[in-house]
Amino acid sequence: MVTQITSFGRSGLYDWMMQRVSALVLSFYTVFIIGYLLLNPDLTYDQWSGLFEATWMRIFSLMVLLSIGIHSWIGLWSISTDYIKATGPRFFFQSLCGLAMFVYVVWGVQVIWGL
Amino acid sequence: MLVSIYRYNPEKDDAPYMQDYEIDLPEGKDLMVLDVLNLLKAQDPSISYRRSCREGVCGSDGMNMSGKNGLACITPVSEAVKKGKLILRPLPGLPVVRDLVVDMGQFYKQYEKIRPFLINDAPAPAIERLQSPEEREKLDGLYECILCACCSTACPSFWWNPDKFVGPSGLLQAYRFLADSRDTATQERLSDLDDPFSVFRCHGIMNCVNVCPKGLNPTKAIGNIRTMLLQRAT
Numbered sequence: 001m002v003t004q005i006t007s008f009g010r011s012g013l014y015d016w017m018m019q020r021v022s023a024l025v026l027s028f029y030t031v032f033i034i035g036y037l038l039l040n041p042d043l044t045y046d047q048w049s050g051l052f053e054a055t056w057m058r059i060f061s062l063m064v065l066l067s068i069g070i071h072s073w074i075g076l077w078s079i080s081t082d083y084i085k086a087t088g089p090r091f092f093f094q095s096l097c098g099l100a101m102f103v104y105v106v107w108g109v110q111v112i113w114g115l
Numbered sequence: 116m117l118v119s120i121y122r123y124n125p126e127k128d129d130a131p132y133m134q135d136y137e138i139d140l141p142e143g144k145d146l147m148v149l150d151v152l153n154l155l156k157a158q159d160p161s162i163s164y165r166r167s168c169r170e171g172v173c174g175s176d177g178m179n180m181s182g183k184n185g186l187a188c189i190t191p192v193s194e195a196v197k198k199g200k201l202i203l204r205p206l207p208g209l210p211v212v213r214d215l216v217v218d219m220g221q222f223y224k225q226y227e228k229i230r231p232f233l234i235n236d237a238p239a240p241a242i243e244r245l246q247s248p249e250e251r252e253k254l255d256g257l258y259e260c261i262l263c264a265c266c267s268t269a270c271p272s273f274w275w276n277p278d279k280f281v282g283p284s285g286l287l288q289a290y291r292f293l294a295d296s297r298d299t300a301t302q303e304r305l306s307d308l309d310d311p312f313s314v315f316r317c318h319g320i321m322n323c324v325n326v327c328p329k330g331l332n333p334t335k336a337i338g339n340i341r342t343m344l345l346q347r348a349t
Binding site for chain 2: 004007010011012013014015016017078081082083
């Protein structure tokens with residue numbers, strides 16, 4: 001058994017499952033947004049902002065934001081443990097990714113909830 | 116035919132190099148790559164490689180033939196030659212001892228890790244532990260592995276993390292014991308594999324399936340281990 005304290009859930013199975021669940025959320029959202037744009041060719045600003053004001057859309061978007069954070073953390077963590085062998089640079093890279101994801105989530109919440 | 120062989124003798128050479136040999140093959144006969152190596156060995160006795168049974172059973176002569184891992188003794192030259200040239204290299208990812216001979220230590224260490232033996236705490240019956248034909252059938256496609264290392268050394272995840280990722284060969288064997296109705300250590304075996312590396316570093320690119328000289332499917336076995344882990348946890 002390999003112990004890794006920097007992986008997302010510390011269990012391989014948990015990370016693997018979260019990677020897949022978040023991928024599903026991301027694909028549903030992508031299909032929904034593309035579908036919405038195709039079905040509303042004459043989209044107005046009011047319609048668009050109305051969509052994002054609906055509570056269900058805010059929940060959906062927040063789920064997507066968190067999914068992006070989780071999905072990219074697990075993916076980039078895997079890449080960094082594959083290719084960056086020296087501990088210092090690997091930890092630096094992982095910290096940078098963690099910081100970027102945190103910033104994106106907080107910023108995203110600010111944008112979609114209009115705080 | 117032109118044969119290019121990876122040469123490296125750590126006692127003499129500073130760095131590995133490729134050496135070309137010209138060889139006349141008998142007409143109308145498709146030799147195996149091992150036969151070609153034996154002919155070349157007669158020409159240049161310093162060429163080193165492992166071989167034993169010469170019929171695909173012992174797994175000694177695993178090597179990289181024109182870019183694809185396989186057993187030299189059961190790979191016809193016609194299959195391995197690319198553009199009139201046969202290129203022979205050692206199995207990728209493992210330290211080279213000399214020429215085509217690699218140090219398999221890391222590979223065996225991973226094999227050892229999965230405890231490749233039957234664990235059963237129940238007192239041994241007078242004659243033998245019986246299995247139904249259906250239970251026995253579950254081991255087909257698993258027990259046939261000869262540990263030639265062609266699959267694990269074709270796997271990028273094993274190249275990057277040979278100390279942490281068990282590799283396709285080890286995982287095929289891990290599932291062989293997980294699937295065995297006579298083994299009682301299933302839960303411990305699964306707990307040993309539930310970390311981000313041992314099993315989950317497999318990204319399912321199926322290089323292992325592509326090269327296995329015995330036609331086995333480690334990717335499927337790994338999928339089955341994942342399913343067992345998931346069933347246990349949900």
